[in-house]
Amino acid sequence: MIYKSLTNPSLTASFKEAATTGIAPDRGLYFPDHLPDLGRDFWASYAHMDKETLGYEVMKHFVGSDIDQQTLAEIASAAIDFDLPVVRLDDRIGVLELFHGPTLAFKDVGARFMARCLGYFSAQSGEKTTVLVATSGDTGGAVADGFLGVPGVEVVILYPSGKVSPLQEKQLTALGQNVRAVEVLGTFDDCQDMVKTAFVDQQVRSARKLTSANSINVARWLPQMLYYFVALQQKKSSDKPWVVSVPSGNFGNLCAGFVAQKLGLDIAHFIAATNSNKTVPDYLTTGVWTDRKSVATRSNAMDVAHPSNWTRIEALHANNFDALTTQISSYSYTDEQTLAAMQQLYQAYDYIADPHGAIGYLGIQQYLANHPDHFGVFLETAHPIKFTEVVSEALGFSPELPEGLQQLMQAEKKSTVIRNYAELKELLMEKHE
Ligand SMILES: *Cc1c(COP(=O)(O)O)cnc(C)c1O
Numbered sequence: 001m002i003y004k005s006l007t008n009p010s011l012t013a014s015f016k017e018a019a020t021t022g023i024a025p026d027r028g029l030y031f032p033d034h035l036p037d038l039g040r041d042f043w044a045s046y047a048h049m050d051k052e053t054l055g056y057e058v059m060k061h062f063v064g065s066d067i068d069q070q071t072l073a074e075i076a077s078a079a080i081d082f083d084l085p086v087v088r089l090d091d092r093i094g095v096l097e098l099f100h101g102p103t104l105a106f107k108d109v110g111a112r113f114m115a116r117c118l119g120y121f122s123a124q125s126g127e128k129t130t131v132l133v134a135t136s137g138d139t140g141g142a143v144a145d146g147f148l149g150v151p152g153v154e155v156v157i158l159y160p161s162g163k164v165s166p167l168q169e170k171q172l173t174a175l176g177q178n179v180r181a182v183e184v185l186g187t188f189d190d191c192q193d194m195v196k197t198a199f200v201d202q203q204v205r206s207a208r209k210l211t212s213a214n215s216i217n218v219a220r221w222l223p224q225m226l227y228y229f230v231a232l233q234q235k236k237s238s239d240k241p242w243v244v245s246v247p248s249g250n251f252g253n254l255c256a257g258f259v260a261q262k263l264g265l266d267i268a269h270f271i272a273a274t275n276s277n278k279t280v281p282d283y284l285t286t287g288v289w290t291d292r293k294s295v296a297t298r299s300n301a302m303d304v305a306h307p308s309n310w311t312r313i314e315a316l317h318a319n320n321f322d323a324l325t326t327q328i329s330s331y332s333y334t335d336e337q338t339l340a341a342m343q344q345l346y347q348a349y350d351y352i353a354d355p356h357g358a359i360g361y362l363g364i365q366q367y368l369a370n371h372p373d374h375f376g377v378f379l380e381t382a383h384p385i386k387f388t389e390v391v392s393e394a395l396g397f398s399p400e401l402p403e404g405l406q407q408l409m410q411a412e413k414k415s416t417v418i419r420n421y422a423e424l425k426e427l428l429m430e431k432h433e
Helices: 015-021 040-048 051-066 069-079 107-125 138-147 166-173 188-199 202-207 218-232 252-262 279-286 310-316 321-327 335-349 355-370 384-395 403-410 421-429
Strands: 003-005 030-032 086-088 093-097 129-134 153-160 179-184 210-212 242-247 269-274 328-332 375-380 416-418
Touching: 003 015, 015 051, 015 107, 015 210, 015 218, 051 069, 051 218, 069 107, 069 218, 093 355, 107 129, 107 138, 107 153, 107 218, 129 138, 129 188, 138 153, 138 166, 138 179, 153 166, 153 188, 153 421, 166 179, 166 384, 166 403, 179 188, 188 210, 188 421, 202 421, 218 242, 218 252, 242 252, 242 355, 252 269, 252 310, 269 279, 269 355, 279 328, 321 328, 328 355, 335 355, 335 384, 355 375, 355 384, 416 421
Parallel strands: 093 375, 129 153, 129 210, 153 179, 179 416, 242 269, 242 375, 269 328
Antiparallel strands: 003 030, 086 093
16 A cells, blocks of 8 residues: 655655654655455455454555564454444444443554554664654553553653543553653643654654654554444444444544445444534534634543544545535534533433543434434443543542552653653653663
8 A cells, every 4th residue: 555645645655654654754644545445255254254354354455565464463453352342322322332442442443553563663674763642631541551561662642731631641651661751731732733843853853763653643543444344243234324423533533434434334424523622513514614722621532623634534535525514414512511411321321421422422412313314323432431520520420440440540650741842852852762
C-alpha cells in the first residue's frame, strides 16, 4: 500500500515510512492511495471468521510486505485479543463495548497494533525511536501500556494539566520506565499544536527519530476498523439496517468506521455525536467551518476543537459537501444532556455508561426518533470506571474499582510540567539514552 499526503499527493510513503514518521513532511496526513478489494473469499468466510484471522486478513492490505506474514498475524491478533461485544439494550438499540482491553478504552486496539509495529521496525533497523503524543485522556494510557518496556522506543506523552480524570492521569504518570509524562499548562489543542510543531522542527528531528501515536498515525488509526468488522458479525438477519453512532473528538474512530464501510461493511448511516466542541456538527449544518477554541466538558476525551481526521473523512467523500451531509448526521450535546442520558440509560436498562458513550446514545436516540426503520448501535468507548466522578455526579454512586486499578491509584505520579513549546523542545533536545 502506498500512502499519500493529503495536502500534497506527490509526497508518498510506504506503511513503514508512514508509521515511523507519523506525518508527511508537509504536515499533511497520510492517506491510503486506494481502498483495497478484500476479495470474494474474504466475504464468503467473513461471517464466521475468528477475530485473529479477521485482523490479519484486513490489515495485510494496508501493511503490504513491510511486515512478514507471521509477525503481522501475531500483531493483529494481539491488538484485539479481548471481547468486543454488541450488547442489546432492547430491540432497537445496541451498545458496541470497546472497553474490555487493558486500559479500558477503545484506544487499546490502535495503540497495541501500533506499538508492536514500531517495536518490530525499531528492532529491524536498530534505530531508537521517540513516540511523541498528545492525549486528551485515553490515548496516553493506551499508548503507555502498549509501549511499556518495548526496547528501543521512548514515549513522551503530553496531557493538559487538570483536564484528565485521576485514573487517566495515573495510567500516564505512574508507569515510568520508557514512558515520560509531560503535564502541559493548557488545553488538549495546545498539546496537539506542540506535537505538530516538534514534528517540523529540524533541530528536534536531527536529535531524535520522532513519530506520533495519535490517530494521525496510520498504524494507530487504521486498525480501529477491526472492531466495526467484529461488530457487524453480530448483526442478525432480522435486524433493520444498522446506523452507528460514534462519540467523536478527533474523528479517528469515525473515520476508521467509514473506511470499514467503504470496504464493504453493511452500515447504512453514521452519526457523529459530539459534546459542546461542535465544530463539525456546526459545519455540516451551516456549510461554514468556524475555528474555535476547545472547551472543557464532562466527556474530556472529546474536547477537541480542530479534529485532525476530518480531512480524511472529507477525502473519503471526494471532498463533496453534499455527500458528507448525506452520509453523516452530526449532533452536539451539553454536559446536562450527557448526565441526563447516563441517568436514563441506568433507569431504563440498568446500564452504566461513561459520559462519552452516553453522548453516542443521545445521537442514536435523536436519529431513531426520525428514522424508526433502523437498528441503532452506539459505541461505548470507555469503561465507566475511568470517569467515576462523572458517573457519581449522574447516578449518585461510583462503580467499584477493580483490584488492579486500586494498586494503580496508589502509585506515585511522576510528570514534568511545561508551559510552552520552548520548554518541550528543551526536554526533547536532551540526549535520548
Ligand atoms: C479518544 C476518545 C474518543 C474520541 O475518539 P476520536 O477517535 O478522537 O474521535 C471518544 N471517547 C473516548 C472514551 C475516547 O478516549
